Every structure is written in C-alpha cells, then in structure tokens.
Amino acid sequence: MDNNQSFITLFKSVEYAKSYLKQRYQSFGFSSPTELAFKNGYTLVYYINMGETYFQQGKSAPLSIQPVLYFYGLSNWLKGALLTIDPDYPATTQVLAHGVSTRKKKKQGYRFLDDEIKVQKDGLFPFISNQLFNMKQLTGEKYKMKHLLMIIPELNKLFETLEKDKPLFIVESQMEKSSTANKREYMNLDISDVLLKKINLTPKQFEKMVKEKIGTELICKELNKHLIITVNAHSLFPPVYKNMENQFFIPSHLPLYFKIPELMSHYLILYNLSMICRYEIEWWGELLYSFSNNDLSFIDAFLNITKVKSPLLLQSLFFHDFN
Structure with missing residues (x-):
C-alpha cells in the first residue's frame, strides 16, 4: 500500500472506521465508545473521502484555483482528525469559522511573502491547534507568509537561490x-x-x-x-x-522558532492563498501573468509540495508514522 495514501484507503471502509474510532475513544476514556464509534463512522469516512476529492481535483486544476481546492481538502481531513479525539465535534458553531484573518491587501507594492495572518479567539484553526497539537493561547498571534514557507524543508533550496537565504x-x-x-x-x-x-x-x-x-x-x-x-x-x-x-x-533564524507544526503552516498558507484567489482577483491575475517578482515561484513550488506532503503529514495524526 502506498504509504502516503494509506489513511485515505483505510477510511473508505465504514467497518474499519468504526473499529478505529472505538479504539480511539476507549483510549481517551469516553463512555460508550461503541455507540460513539457507530454514530461517527460514516461522518469520518465522508470527511476523508471529501478531502481526497478536493485534492484529486486540485492536481488536475489550473494553478489559479488550486489553493481553494487544497484548502478545503485539508480542512476536511483535519475535521476528520478532530472527530477521532472529540466524538461531539462540532459541539458549537464557534468552531466552524476559520479562526484566522488576513490584513487588507495593498494594491501598490504588495508582496505575498511579506503578508501576515492573524489568529482569532474562536474558530477551526485555534480549535485544531489546541485539540490536535496542544497549542494554547494563540489568540492575536501573527505569522508572516515568508516564515511559514521557510519551515517547509523542501523550499529551503528555493529560498537559497531566489532570496539568497538559507532558513x-x-x-x-x-x-x-x-x-x-x-x-x-x-x-x-x-x-x-x-x-x-x-x-x-x-x-x-x-x-x-x-x-x-x-x-x-x-x-x-x-x-x-x-x-x-x-x-x-x-x-x-x-x-x-x-x-x-x-x-x-x-x-x-530566530523568527522561525514558533509553535506552528508544519501541517498547520500548510493550512495557514492555503487559507491566505484561497482568500486571495477568491477576493483579490486583480492582484491574483497580475501575479499569475506578469511574473514580476519571486512570489509566483514560491507559490507554485508550495502548491506542488503540499499536494504530496499534506497527506503524509495527515498520516501522522492518524497513525503517528511520519513524525
């Protein structure tokens, strides 16, 4: 079995999903793990397979819409991971929002690498960070796109070549x-x-x-x-x-010593790119067709990496075999 696809393949079986959830819920000490697993088995399968569909479509889509497809694909997989440790997810509407926001884009001189994203008090990102990675008190934290890209090892050589930096x-x-x-x-x-x-x-x-x-x-x-x-x-x-x-x-670099694991770096970058390609059409179009700076090179390289590596990183949440 292809290692980076194994969690997707296994969760095509509701029978396996229920057995997996029962074992997980038992390990966390939930009461009635069999009933909870029965209730959530199909939901877990739907989350995983919907995520796979988004990623499959992203691989064949033009770069202009890939960020939206990969972002929603990754979001579905993360929601599936949440369900394995929280049988009542989503318990409130507060966890349904994105949980992060981007600053208003500047039309003149805007550069994606310098853009920032800010963590909100409520929403999916802070909830995932707390539940899956034990990362607390992130409200108000800001992360620069350049720094989030820098912690992805596969981009190290690109930074060295284009930015004369070795992060x-x-x-x-x-x-x-x-x-x-x-x-x-x-x-x-x-x-x-x-x-x-x-x-x-x-x-x-x-x-x-x-x-x-x-x-x-x-x-x-x-x-x-x-x-x-x-x-x-x-x-x-x-x-x-x-x-x-x-x-x-x-x-x-000292600014790269932050709490964000690589998987959540992918999530934040995809969120920002998905917002840009949906709501900043003028800048997005200019980026795609003017080749004016290094932004497109980094975005293109990142999307090619995340379509392969995101499933690997998700694998570790389900079976702990990547980290």
Whole structure:
C-alpha cells in the first residue's frame, strides 16, 4: 500500500472506521465508545473521502484555483482528525469559522511573502491547534507568509537561490532509548555550531529560548565545533522539521522558532492563498501573468509540495508514522 495514501484507503471502509474510532475513544476514556464509534463512522469516512476529492481535483486544476481546492481538502481531513479525539465535534458553531484573518491587501507594492495572518479567539484553526497539537493561547498571534514557507524543508533550496537565504540547516540524527524505566526514545541531532553563531545564543540560552517560545524541552551541548541537540523523539515538531526524504532540519533564524507544526503552516498558507484567489482577483491575475517578482515561484513550488506532503503529514495524526 502506498504509504502516503494509506489513511485515505483505510477510511473508505465504514467497518474499519468504526473499529478505529472505538479504539480511539476507549483510549481517551469516553463512555460508550461503541455507540460513539457507530454514530461517527460514516461522518469520518465522508470527511476523508471529501478531502481526497478536493485534492484529486486540485492536481488536475489550473494553478489559479488550486489553493481553494487544497484548502478545503485539508480542512476536511483535519475535521476528520478532530472527530477521532472529540466524538461531539462540532459541539458549537464557534468552531466552524476559520479562526484566522488576513490584513487588507495593498494594491501598490504588495508582496505575498511579506503578508501576515492573524489568529482569532474562536474558530477551526485555534480549535485544531489546541485539540490536535496542544497549542494554547494563540489568540492575536501573527505569522508572516515568508516564515511559514521557510519551515517547509523542501523550499529551503528555493529560498537559497531566489532570496539568497538559507532558513533551515540540515542535521544528522540518531535515535537512542533511555536507560531509565520509561524507555523513552530520544533523537540526537548533530549540527555545526554555526547555528548558534548565526542566532547569537549560547547552548544554555538556546535551550531556554526554545522552551519559552515553543515549549519544547531539549538539551544542547557543544562538542568539537558541533552542537549535539537531544530532544524527545516524539516531540520533533517544532523546532525540528522533516522532509519527504527523511532528512531533519532546524531553523537558522530566530523568527522561525514558533509553535506552528508544519501541517498547520500548510493550512495557514492555503487559507491566505484561497482568500486571495477568491477576493483579490486583480492582484491574483497580475501575479499569475506578469511574473514580476519571486512570489509566483514560491507559490507554485508550495502548491506542488503540499499536494504530496499534506497527506503524509495527515498520516501522522492518524497513525503517528511520519513524525
């Protein structure tokens, strides 16, 4: 079975969906897991298959409308993921709004990479962030499109070529198990000490910064002009990101140390692009046909990546085999 399609293939079976939901609800301690699974089995199947339909249509659609199709496809898959941990989703109408907003576009000199998105108090994005990724208190947080694109490893070389910037450093990784009774798995990341020189921090300051900005606990030690960063293997996002070739990366810029996991970066970028191509027709048309700056190159590359990688990232929410 194709790994990045397995969750889609499996959830074409209502029988499997009910069995999966029952197991999930039991693990979370819900009462009457069998009844809840029976109630939500078809809904989960519909969410997954509707998401697949949007993505299939997006792959054959012109670039001008791809963002809308991929955004609604990803939204359906995320709603399916929510249903696996919240049998009453959606319990209120408050979680149905998008939960993010974009600033009004400026017709003169507007650049997509410099655009921002702001998190609202209620809606799908803050609800998903809290329920699926344990990310709280994001209301009012702003994220620049450039920074959201920068944490996608597959775009690293494009930034290096077009923007003369290298937002991510590749790291060597090695798994190890704790000798203590809990047998936790840890990842040792080996990277040049150039990282700390670039962000102007000591190892202890780096540990403190990551803990305060992201909440991830790690150990950072210097050894022969290298850094050895030890982190819980099951807490790899963020600030550690992985490409589709199983290579690991860590940001080289302080603004990239934020709580957003890569999957939600895809969601925010797609949301903004889908709003632009629906409501900013003049700018969208000019972008598509004037080739005036680097925006189109990044948007085109991102859409080609997200159509393949989004299913992989979703896979981890259902079966935890990507992160």
